Amino acid sequence: MYTLSGVGKTFRKGDATVAALQDVDLTIEDGDWLTIQGRTGHGKSTLLNILAGLDRPTTGTVELDGRDLATMRERELTEVRATSIGFVFQSFNLIPTLSAAENVEAALVPLGVPTAERRTRAAEALASVGLGGRVQHLPSEMSGGQQQRVGIARALVKRPRVLLADEPSGNLDEDTRDEIIQLLSTLREERNLTLVLVTHDTTLAYRAPRVAVMRNGRLMMRRDSRTDKAVSDS
């Protein structure tokens, strides 16, 4: 469970500072599905990076199960990333020199999983995203949709509790987009994952019980099925 309070993030751009996040308060329960929307440059990725422990907020606290990622030591943060958080990128970010299976295996390396187990788990993960037959292919030999499936398998092979996806369908063509979102939705349900999905272009995403919008670094709830009411723009 995530508890964010008063989270702000400013970047320095030359002399000016950019407030990428301002005063974000947010609670995400275990097993929640939150979709975040918003136009480019409004802070969605910044928020997701902070949730993933890839960046630290300038102000505020980011608690994951009671531990503050904002002040956690780098070593522990690395461990949290290795064990608890799966991350899916817009541009897949597969290692170009590694095969599909090896890319998935890379996520198990920091956990010290023995080689044989690493192989079987990677194969299982690839099978679970429908890529059982392409394990030896290089990223360059796969379509965008297939690469993103590898990306998802890689995020999930460690069996994390949280899955963060930053515009996972952003680089895909229309037909593949819904497939990927559908896959994430299915996997979330099967594994009872906490899913934070940044996307803006598909109705599927609206199946999420909670939908929020980022605008100028501020997070606003659009709809929250927990309180069962639409939250209007302010």
Place this chain on the structure above:
Amino acid sequence: MFFLTFLRRELLRRMHRAVFVALGLSVGVGLVVTVTAASTGVSNAQTKVLHALYGIGTDVTVTKAASSKRDGTLFSFSPGKVPVRHNYMIPPPGLGVIDGAAVARVAKVHGVIAAAGAMSLLDTDITVPSQSQLSASGKPPAGSLGNHFTVNGVDLAHLKLGPYASGTIGSGRSLAASDARSDVAVADAGYANAHGLKVGSTMSIAGHDFRVVGVTRQPRGGGSADFYIPLTRAQAYASSPETKAVSDKIDTIYVAVTNTAAIPAVRTEINRLLPGTTVTSSSSLADDVTGSLTSATSLATDLGRWLAIVALITAFAAASLLTAANVARRTREFGTLRTLGWRTRRIIGQILGESVVTGLAGAVAGIALGFLGAALVGWLAPELTATVAQNPGSPPSENITLNSSGMRRSISPYSTHTINVHLDAQVTLAAIGLAVGLALIGGIIAGLYGGWRISRLRPAEALRRVE
């Protein structure tokens, strides 16, 4: 191990980049190996020259300058009614004689292992033509200039010391302690070939028939004497119109010391014991060597070293920058790995692994280049010459002219001695070790530099980097 899988994939699938870095390193390494090989070759050549001049095993020599310089006409004649043969052997005018007893005193000096006395002599075998044999222009008949050669009296108790020790017996046998009372000689191969002498031939030295028992070959350019005979025989037969008998006299003492560090003290002590003598060591002799070998030595040590250092720094800088550029291009990849929970240390290890393997490849290629460079140096380098003003213990050159007005013999007491050596650039194991070490260090530096640069980035920043 995933480390190795990843390493192999990176190196094989991005081979051109690794090859580029390795080639850069190999040029630097190759130059270092070549320069090291060349300077090893030069110092080998120098050792060879010093051995040729000095005698293997000799650390210090003791000589004495002649009390009065004798040169010009040492011997003159007026042609008579019949030809007259003269055959005599004299100490060279440039060198003074030392009492034989000095050898024993030198041998007792602290730090001296052994001391050997030796005597260099000039032998002249000439037949003065009769008046009727001289042509109208006063020219003597062909062949009447006779035979001139140099003889070295060798201390039979210390055959491993002095110029005799530098030679290798090609045929026959060496001199032995039991030869003290025999008229036996070992001939220099150069002289023997020129005069058709073989083992068993008889040679007239100072009017005595000597049996040639062996033929010795001196190292390139060596040959401090044409014949080596027992010292006692040399002392017994040497004489000349203007010198007294030389029995129990020597002109050079060859000294071996316990270790090179003892040389200065030994020199001082001998100078004190034997006032008026000149004590030289091979290092002091090396200082007196002139000619292209000396220039080559300073070239190898000065220019060569700088060239190698510059090449190495350039190669290292290039390899480091290339590696850093390769790493920078993969920044997002490393950001991804950190998202997966990889520790910075593991990522740096991966980069280090790649750059170390690349460095080793560079070392192998560099060693190959080094061998090529060394071969080129050996092939292209001109013959080196070394000239010493005074060659301790060897007789000066003699020049005899003969005409109607008489015979004139001139001797340049301080003759120069020039030796030609070929430069063999030699790749040594140490140079190879150095090359591998340098390339490894280069790889490690390059890898650490690249790793350090990406480890400073927050993962989120690394992920934002576009290639």
